[in-house]
Amino acid sequence: LNEGDEVVSGCINLTGVIKVRTTKSFGDSTVSKIIALVESADENKSKSEAFITRFARVYTPIVVFAAIALAVIPPVLGALGVATSLFGEGNFGDNFPLWLNRALIFLVVSCPCALVISVPLTFFGGIGGASRNGILVKGSNYMDALAKVGTVVFDKTGTLTHGEFAVEAVHAGDDCSHVGEYSDKEKILLHLAAHAEHFTTHPIGAALRQTFPNEATDGCEVTDVEEIAGHGIRAKVNGKVVCVGNKKMMESIGAKWHDCHQVGTIIHVAIDGKYAGHIVVNDRIKEGSAEAIKQLKNLGVEKTVMLTGDRREVGEDVARKLGLDESRTELLPTDKVTELERLLANKPKNKTLAYVGD
Known part of the structure; x- marks a missing residue:
């Protein structure tokens, strides 16, 4: 963190002491917004729930008025001597209890209480169950959409995997066969790469810094740090221009990179425009990912x-x-958007698509 940076409420300070100034009230906090989402979930109705609500708004008054008419009109007609075979003979007071009972039976049978309550209650139960498992659903229309999901698209890092990389190998130059203790050249390569990644929050940068723990205290000067989205990082370490990233990063600076036979994420390193080697890192798959699929x-x-x-x-x-x-x-971040749009365009019309990840 630097002075002037925004600190999100609920975050944890891992090292050091920082002074934080509150700039927003609790109503603007993430927790408050989550509570508001849950409370307003009933406003976003599904098609079936919206139809039932509209239907009940018209049907219920009709049933009530019909029940009142059934309780009052036949006794009145019977008292007036109209169609006595249907409405009975005698004064209003004699026939009213009978027709009132019939009207109540009609009201109970015809009232759409079960229909009106059951549909919203089902959705509320689903939303409540999801929230207890840490999943916030904005409304019943989204629950309805989830039931029609035919395609699920996942991001990999941090979603299907832990997002915690570990260095598995360091290869200086084009030598991909070396295993065991790092050679002097490999230590220098790792040392410079860890320094270049000093300011990044990317999990791969954290893996390099963890493998070279003295990076923060050995006195090397790191300047002119430039993070290039989808490519990597360029920085000056003790006056040397160090580029750390993928093969696209190497191609952009004209460095002739070498591939590696090991399965893993390959981090290429170039020093002063010349290819210096690569670092192999890997991410562990989450234990529940296969079962979830x-x-x-x-x-x-x-x-x-x-x-x-x-x-x-x-x-x-x-x-x-x-x-x-x-x-x-x-895929670059923009490529992921393009792929997602392609999948959306090709999905069946009666199905929805869900995306899981950042």
């Missing part, structure tokens, strides 16, 4: 798709382990 298919979801910026080998390996139907790899 299986349950979705049992519930009638026809297609499961994963979108990721990782290289093809990594994405296909994760998709195979989880039993996903399709995977799209090596």
Whole structure:
């Protein structure tokens, strides 16, 4: 954090001491907005619930007026001597209790209470059950849409996987065969990459810093840090221009990169415009991901798709382990939007699409 940065309510300070100034009231907090969403959930009605509400608004008054008419009109007509075979003979007081009883029976039988209550109550029960499991549904119309989901699209990092990367190998130059203790060249490569990633919040940067724990205290000067979305990071470390990122980053600076036979996310490193090697990192699949995919298919979801910026080998390996139907790899953030729009355009008309991730 730097002076002037915004701190989100509920976040946890892991290290150091910071002074925070409150700029918004509780009503503007995330918790307050979540509470407001739950309280206003009944305003977003599903088609069936909206139809029942409109139907009851017309039908209920008709039933009430018909019951009143049934209780009053026949005794009056009977007292006037009109159609006595139908309405009975005698004065109004003699016939009224009988017709009042019939009117009440008619009202109870015809009143749409069960219909009017059961449909909204079903949706409220679903919304309440979801909120108890930490899932906020804005209204019953969204519950209705969830029931029609035919395609579920997942982001990979942090959704299907833990989002906590660990360094598995460091290869200096084009040598991809070295295993075991890092050589001096590999230590230098990791040292410079960790420094370049010092200011990033990306999980891969955290993995590099964790592997080289002395990065924050060894006195190296890091300047001119530039984070390039979908490519990587460029920074000056002790005067050397260090570029850390994917193959697109290497191609953009004209560095001839080398691929690696290991399955994992490959982080390429270039120093002063020359390719220096790469670092292999991997992310662990969440324990419940495979079971969740299986349950979705049992519930009638026809297609499961994963979108990721990782290289093809990594994405296909994760998709195979989880039993996903399709995977799209090596995508920039804008590419993910394009893929999602394509999937939306090709889905069946009577089905909806759900996206899970950031």
